[in-house]
Amino acid sequence: MYNWLVFLHIFFAFAFMLSHGAYAAAMLKFRAEPDPEQSLTFFNNLPSKNFGRYLYIAMGVFGFSASFMTGWWKQGWIWASAVVLLVVTFVMYKYGAGYYYIISDTARRLIEARKTNTNVEAAQKEFDDARFTPHAMIVSVVGIVGLAIILWLMRFKPF
Numbered sequence: 001m002y003n004w005l006v007f008l009h010i011f012f013a014f015a016f017m018l019s020h021g022a023y024a025a026a027m028l029k030f031r032a033e034p035d036p037e038q039s040l041t042f043f044n045n046l047p048s049k050n051f052g053r054y055l056y057i058a059m060g061v062f063g064f065s066a067s068f069m070t071g072w073w074k075q076g077w078i079w080a081s082a083v084v085l086l087v088v089t090f091v092m093y094k095y096g097a098g099y100y101y102i103i104s105d106t107a108r109r110l111i112e113a114r115k116t117n118t119n120v121e122a123a124q125k126e127f128d129d130a131r132f133t134p135h136a137m138i139v140s141v142v143g144i145v146g147l148a149i150i151l152w153l154m155r156f157k158p159f
Contacts, residue, residue, distance in 0.1 A: 001069070002066055002069050002070065005062050005066035005069065006018070006062075006158065007061075008058070008062040009059060009062035009063040009066055012055050012058040012059035012062060013059045013063075014054050016039055016052060016055040016059050017147075019047050019051060019052045019055060020021055020052065020143075022045065022046050023046060023047075023096065024136075024139075024140065024143075026042045026043075026045070026046060027096070027099060027100075027135070027136040027139070027140075028136055028140075029042060029055050030042065030099075030103050030131055030136070031131050031132060031136060033131070034128075034131075036106075036107035036108075036110040036127055037107070037111060038110050039103060039107050039131075040107050040111075043100070043104070044061050044090070046100060052097055056089075072157075075157065075159065076159040077154075077157045077158055077159055078153075080153055080159075081149075081150045081153040081154060084149050084150055085132045085146070085150060087146070088143060088146035088147075091138065091139065091142045092125075092139055092142070092143065095135045095138045095139050095142075096115070096135070096139045098131065098135060099135035099139075102133065102135070103130055103131065105130075106123070106126050106127040106129075106130040107127060109123050109126065110123040110124055110126070110127045126158055128149045
């Protein structure tokens with residue numbers, strides 16, 4: 001039973017990361033797309049947020065179930081990996097989701113400003129500033145470093 005739980009934990013972790021690949025690609029593409037209407041089309045190709053949430057929950061349920069079967073909750077590495085996961089989740093939500101809201105809002109304001117021909121320069125500057133915020137780099141680095149730490153903790157169980 002334990003091996004099946006670990007298998008499902010790893011399977012759903014990979015599926016979760018794969019679903020995030022589309023979001024990461026879109027975030028990096030936003031930086032290079034100067035057209036607000038075109039940048040809004042990137043949202044059409046992203047998987048459902050609920051799909052990612054279900055994968056995240058399944059990953060956690062199977063991982064926690066496997067750890068309870070072995071008594072690893074008495075060791076520090078599992079608590080450390082849970083804390084790292086929560087920190088990465090917080091950063092991804094704050095900077096990842098935040099970036100999508102910033103891009104979406106500024107793109108819509110620029111499109112509206114162009115239609116009404118009011119404050120176009122200010123809206124263009126706001127959109128350009130939004131595209132080049134460090135959000136995409138922050139979530140990329142935090143995601144990769146967080147994953148590496150969790151993998152190290154799970155594989156080597158240092159404490």
